[in-house]
Amino acid sequence: MIIVMQAEAAQSDLEHVVARVEGLGLRPHVIVGTERTVVAVVGDERNAQMSGLETLPGVASVLPILAPYKVASLEVQSEPTVVQAGPLVVGGGRVGVIAGPCSVESREQIVQTARAVKEAGALGLRGGAFKPRTSPYSFQGLKEQGLELLAEAREATGLAIVTEVVSPEDVPLVARYADVLQVGARNMQNYRLLEAVGRTRVPVLLKRGPAATVEELLLAAEYILDAGNRQVMLCERGIRTFETHTRFTLPLATVPWLHARTHLPVVVDPSHGTGHANLVESMAAASVAAGADGLIVEVHPDPKCAASDGGQTLDIPAFRRMMDVCRRVAAAVGRTLG
């Protein structure tokens, strides 16, 4: 941590800062510059009570130096984590594809979709049974019945089931059916839920909140890792910006940035990331080119009749075309799709 003093700070201010840093069990180094004096602080700045330092008289600002996450860091584990759930492999040169409808609607819908996406090369089946919806007046999902239909689709196809869990008390129930527990963007900082999925040994797909920084995403993962579950996939699904022509803005530079800092694999969701079916193929291909370890894509046999998210959902032929392009792009960057 670096404490920058104000230009007009008094010597007594500086002494006060130094004393306080020592009181926190850290070692201060005072450096007198031509315009400013700074205090470089040596020691683990993560646990100490830092936030009061910037209110001390004479302090201009406080700059952290250490990244606040640990277990997720490449400094702790340098080889990439590969997440495996049934046939689905994410990471380590394999680009795993998860596809399926926004919501589970009926046996026919989910089984038909599962067969089609499997044939096109997907290894995971997504489908929401518990749906967090912005409006209380929207369809909220089939709940446990939806989980049962997902299990039937798995039996029919062998695909790994990826489905969302929205509350800590549901974790045991959902974990009985799911091969991957999805923590949605709205729940990225629902810490009780993170701890609850962290106590299972079921792989977790953790979606970035639309206003979360990448450091906050890593810290949310840290809650899961810290609870003992190491099978965590990070998912970029778009952030809120001033852009309105897409539902969210999909910042693919997240992928190489995360790869330079964490061993956890990175999945991209081009469906929520764009919000428009006609942009999904391009952004799926771009995600693979950027180095994504996985894709999660909304697919429905008849998007215009989907119970939710129809506008961003591919139909089966469009998904097949997307897979063809992504397979070629994966090969171009030295990876294998599916």
Place this chain on the structure above:
Amino acid sequence: MIIVMQAEAAQSDLEHVVARVEGLGLRPHVIVGTERTVVAVVGDERNAQMSGLETLPGVASVLPILAPYKVASLEVQSEPTVVQAGPLVVGGGRVGVIAGPCSVESREQIVQTARAVKEAGALGLRGGAFKPRTSPYSFQGLKEQGLELLAEAREATGLAIVTEVVSPEDVPLVARYADVLQVGARNMQNYRLLEAVGRTRVPVLLKRGPAATVEELLLAAEYILDAGNRQVMLCERGIRTFETHTRFTLPLATVPWLHARTHLPVVVDPSHGTGHANLVESMAAASVAAGADGLIVEVHPDPKCAASDGGQTLDIPAFRRMMDVCRRVAAAVGRTLG
């Protein structure tokens, strides 16, 4: 809802759209323009399955017309809701002030703070017992012991207790101690929690998520209202933008915008909204001038030693000065503070 057709849409595309709208039980009006044809749709667009319409061939875009919230709307209740919790009154010309530390740390700290903020004119005492923290390595609060200390501070001062609840299963516990249940920004879209506080009859302070639109805030309130609890305060506490000189960007135009659409009172949090103690007084005064019905402010007897959020916390003398300015500004805009 208005469906805008593409310039090159075929007549058959138009007929398809019309048929589908009718199939949803809505009435389509086709208007042929010089460059585009639009279909104006009459009927309640909130419940129908709209999201697939934009994927129909020939459709350029779909524009909603009705606001998606109902019970929160001025169209349903035109007189302002006044929230009352013990001595604290928020709305109806009264600007209620809630003050106190980020976290409850000790009996001495919370009782001393309660006495001081009461003397300065606050009618509510804030203090976190359950703390949602970005990092698993940060202080997570005293939990039930913190609630007991808050109850002691209430006994000593009569102030209304405002404290956060982070999970549905904690609602009964927290509701035993609290006069106002706070739903934090990270949990604004934790729908199970919204439903749980909605089933109590304890007033709720609902904080806006940092990436939530004002419509999403109203829809989150709608979950609580729909569950039967009408004592809801909306709280603006800043949004995530490209600005980094403040912790969040505090968009005060939210206050008059909400007043033009909802009967629910609007509280502003200038502490989280700025992140820096030296900006709080100005922004508190600005909030009152903008028409806020309440303020929630972080105050600590010794901010530099606070267990969390020290950098944005006022000490007692600074809080007193803030109250003096806000009292005069409230009078200038025809309202009463405290």
Place this chain on the structure above:
Amino acid sequence: MIIVMQAEAAQSDLEHVVARVEGLGLRPHVIVGTERTVVAVVGDERNAQMSGLETLPGVASVLPILAPYKVASLEVQSEPTVVQAGPLVVGGGRVGVIAGPCSVESREQIVQTARAVKEAGALGLRGGAFKPRTSPYSFQGLKEQGLELLAEAREATGLAIVTEVVSPEDVPLVARYADVLQVGARNMQNYRLLEAVGRTRVPVLLKRGPAATVEELLLAAEYILDAGNRQVMLCERGIRTFETHTRFTLPLATVPWLHARTHLPVVVDPSHGTGHANLVESMAAASVAAGADGLIVEVHPDPKCAASDGGQTLDIPAFRRMMDVCRRVAAAVGRTLG
């Protein structure tokens, strides 16, 4: 400047960094921490070629310490700059109000508006003669004829004329008519224009660009100050964020933040900052409460017929009400309006 080394940096990387810092004429201090080594660099980091340092092997990041602006800084001039242009005084406890239409449309329109806003207490008259418009198909202003009409309005009322200049070659022409040269938000980083207005001795109103940081705003001011013109007002007029219910998001914390760093006065534009006439009064009052040294407001005798920006323009009675509220709020915070 602080150079943070990677955890796994080699000793030779460190030596390379140290050598390079010395080569730039700066003094490095190496501090070996428990997890990281940092190099604190003493000397003026503004002029040297820093940007390459972060590409050196073993470097994790580079943190600047000094603010990049100089002449605008309170460290150079501690007493506030008061800008005076005819009757208009901005700063030093006086809140100067500039009002008028978006565009000058006709003699009758501008003279009538000037008389009305003067009567309500404004001391400056705004009105666009050269209009930068997003679309080439929109009204682009009356140009020199507009300037002449503004001069007539000044003769009729004595108000100071505030009008925009959009190109360096127009500066001499506009400066012949204007009492204050406005540099619009789109031109905040048009450096030739900044230099051109900097070479005049006419006061300048410099509007913040909607994606500009406050530091970039100060650096833009620095171009004008550096060219010799010290009569600069900074203007907050809203930033681009994900919010769409207002035209821009108006971040009033800019006002106290700037006051803590610069001697230049700060004006707020609640018309562009909100985009809706019904939000202007509240945000004008909030601006004054936040400490603004001036307001610039769009007023038109008949907003629904305005050639541009009608939706955010006050009519005369609404402007009068706004002035009444703002006058009382100014008194409440120890300032004088008008």
Place this chain on the structure above:
Amino acid sequence: MIIVMQAEAAQSDLEHVVARVEGLGLRPHVIVGTERTVVAVVGDERNAQMSGLETLPGVASVLPILAPYKVASLEVQSEPTVVQAGPLVVGGGRVGVIAGPCSVESREQIVQTARAVKEAGALGLRGGAFKPRTSPYSFQGLKEQGLELLAEAREATGLAIVTEVVSPEDVPLVARYADVLQVGARNMQNYRLLEAVGRTRVPVLLKRGPAATVEELLLAAEYILDAGNRQVMLCERGIRTFETHTRFTLPLATVPWLHARTHLPVVVDPSHGTGHANLVESMAAASVAAGADGLIVEVHPDPKCAASDGGQTLDIPAFRRMMDVCRRVAAAVGRTLG
């Protein structure tokens, strides 16, 4: 345009709106819904004075229907524009690559870079002679001498020269040397400059401003097209968002979105779009996968000594690797690089 009336609007309000729309020469269609009445307006809404309509009594909101740009639109020209400048071809299945230093520094630097990037497959050479810089204290470019050095590099290699012009009065000078005139992000809405480059017949690379919407980008292009110059390339170079781990956020969905609306080719700048050399290769590959028609990349023989932007600049070997990956990805999506 759709005018949405307030729920409580009076019949006289509606009649007033209808009369006003007719007064603007447009045709109103009144549609009475169950909760709201809307007025659908037929006719060219681009030229009329619309902005006042939302201030009429009883009006809730006004929704535009037509895209505001014309000449740039696919509706006007359905086949893609291919821009050609010497050997550089952008569009029509060819991905043109422009590479070179941020600033022209010396004959040796620019000629050496030109030779190296040509060998790696670039067909355009970038290099700034006139540099718009955020701070007046930063290096501002070699100006005309820089242009002469660029011309020498062209003679030595045959590459097309791409260089920025910052002011209308410089256009004739820069156009004497350049094969492509670059309009920088800060000048995207410098309309005089757009008109000036529009009057030449030199191809233009128009960079998106960091707070500009994609519609504003198209309208800026419209200024150039409208002045008669049809050789316009749009360039996505990143937007300002809350993300700070990258210099800007690079939203690649811009590429397919633009392709669905305009015939103009789309170039991506992964150097400014990320700000970090180690992210450039991934994002260049992703851009090509997303369908970009060109790339513009910062390359310098010795980035750590570059006069500007060193942190985001590739060295020659890194550029070669980037080209190899991009060539393979281009083939995977059916395009040819270089």
